[in-house]
Amino acid sequence: MAVPANAAWATIRELGGLLRGGEYTAAELAEFFLDRLERLAKPLNAVVTVTKALALDQARQADAELRAGRDRGPLHGIPYGAKDLLATRGIATSWGAAPLKEQMIDEDATVIHRLREAGAVLIAKLAMVEIAGGLGYDQAHASFTGPGLNPFNRQAWSGGSSSGPGSAVGIGAVPFAIGSETWGSIMTPACYCGITGLRPTYGRVSRHGAMALSWTMDKLGPMTRTADDCGLVLAAIAGADPLDPTCSQREYSYPPDDPHRPPFRLAVLKDATERVQPEVKANYEAAVERLAPWATCTEIDLPDLPYGTVSGTIISCEMAAAFEGLVKSGDIWEMTAPEDRWGAHAALFIPAKDYINAQRIRRKIQQAIDAWLAPFDALLAPTLATVAGPIDKPFSEYHRRWGSRELGGAENAAGIPAITVPNGFGERGLPTGLKFVGRAFDENRILAVARKYQEITDWHRRRPEE
Amino acid sequence: MTPSDIHRRAFVRCLAGGAAGLTAGTAASADDPKAATADLSSVPHIELLLELVRRVDPEQLQREHLEQLHGDLEVNLQRSARLSAFALTNADEPAPTFSAWRLEG
Numbered sequence: 001m002a003v004p005a006n007a008a009w010a011t012i013r014e015l016g017g018l019l020r021g022g023e024y025t026a027a028e029l030a031e032f033f034l035d036r037l038e039r040l041a042k043p044l045n046a047v048v049t050v051t052k053a054l055a056l057d058q059a060r061q062a063d064a065e066l067r068a069g070r071d072r073g074p075l076h077g078i079p080y081g082a083k084d085l086l087a088t089r090g091i092a093t094s095w096g097a098a099p100l101k102e103q104m105i106d107e108d109a110t111v112i113h114r115l116r117e118a119g120a121v122l123i124a125k126l127a128m129v130e131i132a133g134g135l136g137y138d139q140a141h142a143s144f145t146g147p148g149l150n151p152f153n154r155q156a157w158s159g160g161s162s163s164g165p166g167s168a169v170g171i172g173a174v175p176f177a178i179g180s181e182t183w184g185s186i187m188t189p190a191c192y193c194g195i196t197g198l199r200p201t202y203g204r205v206s207r208h209g210a211m212a213l214s215w216t217m218d219k220l221g222p223m224t225r226t227a228d229d230c231g232l233v234l235a236a237i238a239g240a241d242p243l244d245p246t247c248s249q250r251e252y253s254y255p256p257d258d259p260h261r262p263p264f265r266l267a268v269l270k271d272a273t274e275r276v277q278p279e280v281k282a283n284y285e286a287a288v289e290r291l292a293p294w295a296t297c298t299e300i301d302l303p304d305l306p307y308g309t310v311s312g313t314i315i316s317c318e319m320a321a322a323f324e325g326l327v328k329s330g331d332i333w334e335m336t337a338p339e340d341r342w343g344a345h346a347a348l349f350i351p352a353k354d355y356i357n358a359q360r361i362r363r364k365i366q367q368a369i370d371a372w373l374a375p376f377d378a379l380l381a382p383t384l385a386t387v388a389g390p391i392d393k394p395f396s397e398y399h400r401r402w403g404s405r406e407l408g409g410a411e412n413a414a415g416i417p418a419i420t421v422p423n424g425f426g427e428r429g430l431p432t433g434l435k436f437v438g439r440a441f442d443e444n445r446i447l448a449v450a451r452k453y454q455e456i457t458d459w460h461r462r463r464p465e466e
Numbered sequence: 467m468t469p470s471d472i473h474r475r476a477f478v479r480c481l482a483g484g485a486a487g488l489t490a491g492t493a494a495s496a497d498d499p500k501a502a503t504a505d506l507s508s509v510p511h512i513e514l515l516l517e518l519v520r521r522v523d524p525e526q527l528q529r530e531h532l533e534q535l536h537g538d539l540e541v542n543l544q545r546s547a548r549l550s551a552f553a554l555t556n557a558d559e560p561a562p563t564f565s566a567w568r569l570e571g
Contacts, residue, residue, distance in 0.1 A: 136538075216562050245567070306552065309545045316542070333526055342531045345519045346538035350546070357549040359560035366561065 003032035008172030009463055012078055012229045015175055019077050020066070026077030030059035030121050033079040033174055037124050040466060041173035044154070045146035046164040048084040048094055048125045055079065055123040062119050074232045076119030081174040083162050084125040085132060085211035086112055086220075095211045096128040096161070098144040099331040109209025110244065111178055111220055111237045118236035126164025126177055130335055131326075132185060133161035134213040134319040136343035140391040144336050147391045151193055151464040153428050156388040159189030165223045166193035171464060176224040176233055180210060182217045183311055183412045187420045190223050191433030192388035194422045196450070196460060197223045198230035201440045202415030203248040205234070206241035214318040215246070216359075217311070217412055226460055227419060227450035231255065234443060250441055260377060260448035262294035267379040270301040275403045276385040279426030284382045287423045287434045287453065291380075294452055298376070303368045307409035310365060313350065313358040314413075320347035362413050369414040370439055377445045381407055383433030387426040407437070417443045419450045422459040431459075515539050 003024045007015060019026060034052055041047050062077035084094050087105035094101050112122065127145040129137060140147035140157040148163025150156040151170035158167040162179030166189025169177050179186045181199045190197025198221045205220045212218060222233035231254035238252040268288060273281040288297065326332045327344050335341050373379060382404070389398035411418055416439060423434035434453070438446040454460050506514070519535050520527050527535070 246562075306548050309548045312541075313545050313549065327522065330523070330526070339534070342523075342527060342535060343538075345522055345527070346515075346535050346542055348522060349515050349518055349539075350542050354542075354546045354549050356560055357552070357554065359562060360554050360558045361549065361552050362561040363559065 003028050007032060008036060009225070009461070010175070011226050012074055012175055012224070012232050015078055016074055016076065020071075026059040026062040026066070026121060027056060029077060030055045030079050030123060034123055036171070036173040037081075037168065040171045041124070041164075041168040044149040044151060044158065044167040044171060045143070046127050046148065046158070046167040046171070046173070048127050048145055048164065049091055050124050051088075051091055051122050054091070055121050058116065058121040062121060065119070072117070072119030073236070075115065075236050077121060078119070078175055079121045079123045080115065081124040081126040081165060081168050081177040082112060082122060083128050083165050083177065083179050085128060085180060086125075086178060087209040088112055088122070088125065091125060093125070093211075094144070096130040096132070096143045096145070098130070098336055099326075099334040101144060105209070107209060110206035110241050112209065114237050115178075120236070123174065124168070126162075126168050126174075128163055129161035130337070130340055131323065132180060132182060132211060132213045134182065134315065134323070134344075135332075135335065135337075135340035137337045137340050138394045138396050139337055139339075140389075142337035142340060148189070149391065150388050150430065152430050153388070155390055156428060156430055157192065157391050159192035159388060161185040162189045162223065166190055166195065166197075169193065169195045169223050169225065171466070176222055176229055178220060178233075178237070179223045180218060180220050181412070182213045182219075182315055184408055186219075186221050186223060187383055187408070187418060187433075187435065190420045191383040192431065194431030194459075194462060194464070195223055196226055196230055196419065196421050196454075197221065198227075198234060198419045198443065198447070199417060200234060200238065200443055201248070201417045203246050204238050204250075204252065204417070204441065204443070206239075206244040206247045208241055208243035212318075212322050214315045214322075216318065217315055217415075219415075226454055227421060227447050230419060231444070231447045248441070252443070254444065254447070256444040260445050262452060264291075264295040264377045264449050264452070265375060266291065266295040266297045266449070267300045267373070267376040268297050269379060269381040269407060270299050272381045275401075276382050277387065277402060277426055279424070280382050280385060280387070280432050283424030283426070283432045284434060287457075288380060290456060291449075291453060295449075300372065300379070302407060302410060303372055305365050305368060305410070306361060307365060307406040307413050310358045310361050311409045311413045313354055314362065316347040317350050317355040317358075320344060320350065324348065365410065365413045366415070369410055369416060373416070373437070373439045378436040378438050378449045381435055381437065383420040383435040387428065387430035387432060411437055414440070416440050417446060419446050421450050421453055422462065423457070424459060431462075512536065512539050512543060
């Protein structure tokens with residue numbers, strides 16, 4: 001049976017419902033999205049490898065299991081894409097870097113393994129900024145797959161470093177994708193591409209088999225159409241892993257046994273719209289107003305701590321250790337963005353005491369941020385100060401006039417979760433985003449608020465032209 | 467010419483003098499081993515660091531790269547100063563704590 005065209009924009013529950021109702025098979029669903037990957041995601045430079053043979057094998061197995069009465073849960077038979085920093089046995093894992101295009105890692109990342117166990121169907125390895133942006137890129141053209149293009153405006157950037165997951169979900173070529181964030185790499189492309197992205201608490205999801213940019217800051221998370229989809233995917237990938245000693249032993253379940261319901265206790269960040277684009281400000285204020293009947297809102301100010309300094313120092317030092325070999329082998333000179341070819345050199349000489357002091361101050365940041373957020377279900381803020389910049393303009397030039405408070409640095413230094421949802425459009429027809437930030441391991445609280453927002457708005461259902 | 471260029475040239479001269487002294491046993495270093503050190507002490511910290519960075523990849527790193535790396539180093543030094551200025555006590559431990567480990571089973 002043919003897969004209806006609107007399946008491209010369906011949620012995971014909707015897709016699963018039609019699959020179980022016999023509207024189509026998992027193999028047909030995989031073929032449907034494989035076709036969209038080729039036609040729509042590849043022109044956005046969103047794809048590294050289409051895993052067609054594997055996908056059809058996994059989909060046929062999903063069909064056989066359903067026929068035999070075995071249902072692995074909500075992701076059973078649902079296609080997805082993985083950022084190309086997740087190891088996949090038998091399929092190259094490039095980390096977005098030209099000199100590593102053919103890199104083979106002889107195992108599956110834990111996340112890939114868990115999604116297979118959940119019945120999901122891997123249909124593509126998706127594009128990313130080289131080395132997840134850790135070399136300091138200042139332009140869209142920083143991957144051997146070309147600049148990530150925005151589904152809503154092909155002259156604009158998709159965001160990074162999870163550029164392929166952002167634009168492939170945004171154009172309806174995969175129902176969901178797995179991205180990674182060290183500082184901004186899920187939130188940025190999800191916001192720019194008009195999708196929903198969840199950055200889980202540090203340690204919630206195993207990093208085993210994922211490229212390490214920064215061992216103490218890297219997080220893996222879902223990029224989807226809705227907050228509910230994020231919860232479903234997170235439930236499949238979260239949990240302790242003996243292969244990742246930093247992975248938390250805390251259990252995660254979704255939907256939660258005791259869901260959080262309105263009225264929500266929301267905090268809004270003081271001066272959150274001070275240096276944001278006018279449309280970002282207007283859309284944020286409208287979103288706060290829209291949520292007001294379901295919440296109490298309290299304005300709070302970010303504690304004064306050196307978030308950017310701490311996060312920047314930690315990432316630089318861990319990156320320098322992780323990629324010293326790439327620098328010293330000379331392979332780094334094959335990077336796509338010129339500035340990435342020497343972007344790691346200076347970090348080789350940061351003194352050890354700076355790294356250790358950053359980690360000492362980080363603990364104070366964690367304690368201060370936890371106390372700051374404790375009275376609330378979520379903190380609201382614009383996800384980013386701007387919409388996506390033009391692909392031919394350096395970031396430093398486009399973003400010169402705008403800037404968010406140091407919230408992103410604070411969130412990532414503290415390792416706390418956040419979710420971004422679309423909340424309107426700004427200049428050049430590009431999406432803006434609203435984020436909900438929560439305490440460590442409070443994913444279900446911020447998901448509850450984000451779900452409510454998506455119940456009362458339809459921004460997440462807006463589609464780009466194909 | 468930028469101030470950085472001036473410092474870099476002074477630094478290179480300084481290194482050249484020191485190296486010659488060490489290899490040829492010139493008066494500059496043999497008679498007064500502190501001479502080279504004294505000259506180096508006038509070179510700004512950032513120029514010393516820049517020379518270390520340059521030595522990672524002397525064939526590839528050109529003037530324009532070094533100028534950008536100079537900026538990166540400035541950022542690192544500013545961060546360093548800010549981290550050092552933060553009030554920490556001896557009891558303030560780093561966030562990720564080391565723990566003993568053994569393979570179970």
